[in-house]
Amino acid sequence: MPTTPYNILFLCTGNSARSILAEGLMNQLSEGRFRAFSAGSQPMGRVNPLALETLHKLGCDASGMSSKSWDVFADADAPKMDFVITVCDNAAGEACPYWPGTPMTAHWGFPDPSHVEGDDEARRNAFAKTAQAISHRLRLFLSLPMDKLDQLSLQRELRSIGSA
Numbered sequence: 001m002p003t004t005p006y007n008i009l010f011l012c013t014g015n016s017a018r019s020i021l022a023e024g025l026m027n028q029l030s031e032g033r034f035r036a037f038s039a040g041s042q043p044m045g046r047v048n049p050l051a052l053e054t055l056h057k058l059g060c061d062a063s064g065m066s067s068k069s070w071d072v073f074a075d076a077d078a079p080k081m082d083f084v085i086t087v088c089d090n091a092a093g094e095a096c097p098y099w100p101g102t103p104m105t106a107h108w109g110f111p112d113p114s115h116v117e118g119d120d121e122a123r124r125n126a127f128a129k130t131a132q133a134i135s136h137r138l139r140l141f142l143s144l145p146m147d148k149l150d151q152l153s154l155q156r157e158l159r160s161i162g163s164a
Contacts, residue, residue, distance in 0.1 A: 004033045006082040006146075009103075015040025015067040016048045017114045018087040021131050022138070024060035029138050037079070039070040048114050054127040074099065083158065087134070088112060104155045108137050108162040137161050 008026060012019035019038035026036035044067045055062040072078060080101040087110055110133055116126035140161050149157065 005035045007079050008034050008036050008083040009073055009081045010038045011086045012088040013041050014044040016044040017051045018110050020047050020051045020065055022087055022134050024055040024062050025135055026138055028060045039068050039073055043067040043069050050127045054131050104158055106158040106162050140164055
């Protein structure tokens with residue numbers, strides 16, 4: 001496993017909400033230890049404005065974020081991923097592309113906040129709640145003694161965080 005920063009890819013079907021939140025939060029919370037990316041199997045082509053608003057409220061840099069296909073990260077010239085995490089149930093069940101470098105993988109499912117109906121406050125609360133849940137798992141992951149765990153132990157820990 002390379003020295004930091006580690007590359008981590010968050011996948012979802014539409015790449016418009018959960019994976020975007022995870023990308024922004026990891027880039028902020030890891031303080032340079034990770035470079036986070038996000039993509040989707042069937043990208044929406046636009047980022048949900050409430051995802052960007054939520055990241056902004058949390059002090060995360062969301063500039064340049066876009067909804068893109070996971071194929072971008074399967075190319076030979078793409079950044080080599082150390083970790084690939086699915087954050088929605090649909091993407092977890094899909095056949096993923098081959099990831100160069102055989103990264104560690106895990107599934108951390110979260111409910112889709114963009115499916116919440118109601119007024120603006122209800123929708124904003126759904127995004128805030130999802131961001132809080134993602135932050136919790138990211139903090140657990142970031143607390144792992146990466147330099148002291150062998151690959152099998154790290155893979156096990158990464159997957160167990162998905163049930164936290």
